[in-house]
Amino acid sequence: GExxxxxxxxxxxxxxxxxxxxxxxxxxxxxxxxxxxxxLGKRPQLIIDIRSNVxxxxxxxIAVTLNKTAKHFSLHITETQPEDSAVYFCxxxxxxxxxxxxxxxxxxVSP
Amino acid sequence: xxxxxxxxxxxxxQMGNDKSIKCEQNLGHDTMYWYKQDSKKFLKxxxxxNNKELIINETVPNRFSPKSPDKAHLNLxxNSLELGDSAVYFCxxxxxxxxxxxQYFGAGTRLSVL
Numbered sequence: 662g663e664x665x666x667x668x669x670x671x672x673x674x675x676x677x678x679x680x681x682x683x684x685x686x687x688x689x690x691x692x693x694x695x696x697x698x699x700x701l702g703k704r705p706q707l708i709i710d711i712r713s714n715v716x717x718x719x720x721x722x723i724a725v726t727l728n729k730t731a732k733h734f735s736l737h738i739t740e741t742q743p744e745d746s747a748v749y750f751c752x753x754x755x756x757x758x759x760x761x762x763x764x765x766x767x768x769x770v771s772p
Numbered sequence: 773x774x775x776x777x778x779x780x781x782x783x784x785x786q787m788g789n790d791k792s793i794k795c796e797q798n799l800g801h802d803t804m805y806w807y808k809q810d811s812k813k814f815l816k817x818x819x820x821x822n823n824k825e826l827i828i829n830e831t832v833p834n835r836f837s838p839k840s841p842d843k844a845h846l847n848l849x850x851n852s853l854e855l856g857d858s859a860v861y862f863c864x865x866x867x868x869x870x871x872x873x874x875q876y877f878g879a880g881t882r883l884s885v886l
Contacts (some may be wrong), residue, residue, distance in 0.1 A: 693873050704862065705815065748781040748813055754873050757793040758803045758866060759828055 663688040663755035667763030676769055680741050682766045684751035685733040693754035694727060694734045698737070699765075700747045741770045775799050778863045778878035783855045785853055786886055791847045795863030803827075804846035805875065806838060807865040815862070821846050853885045
């Protein structure tokens with residue numbers, strides 16, 4: 662079955678710096694890759710997603726890139742702010758309606 | 773007006789007890805899910821139902837039994853609770869579409885088994 666690896670497990674940056682989180686997946690049939698943000702004690706919420714027919718997608722300070730050949734995708738956050746501090750999860754969809762999540766990255770943005 | 777709502781928010785119980793968690797979505801979605809998030813924050817799918825039919829069952833012990841009375845509800849019943857069942861359980865839902873798999877999560881139920 663699909664296996665998603667996510668790195669790093671923790672990431673500390675200064676406010677205004679960029680943050681990059683990387684994920685790899687194993688199942689070449691996976692065609693949908695969302696990213697979720699989970700603040701402390703809250704529910705996971707979708708922040709951006711990308712489909713396999715697209716190489717890059719941007720939404721303001723957040724961008725996601727996908728390399729299907731290498732089976733990896735990354736989340737880029739520019740000009741980080743303290744409110745970006747949270748756990749971020751990548752996921753891959755290997756089949757109908759199923760998501761396999763990565764192990765999460767705890768991002769801490771220091772003022 | 774919450775899109776995916778689950779109850780209770782907190783559940784503290786003794787080992788060996790039976791408990792249920794309820795989930796309801798008002799988004800008109802066809803598919804609902806149960807996830808378990810352990811203390812290390814790993815988020816793992818347990819079950820998925822599409823229009824009241826089970827489509828994913830990820831080798832979850834038989835003590836866990838999901839029930840979907842209609843496509844807007846997916847409840848989770850747990851028998852003979854064990855210490856290892858302590859976790860946050862999230863319900864989620866998504867639209868039934870080949871091009872859409874955005875999953876919307878409930879606020880979670882924090883289960884503590886003593």
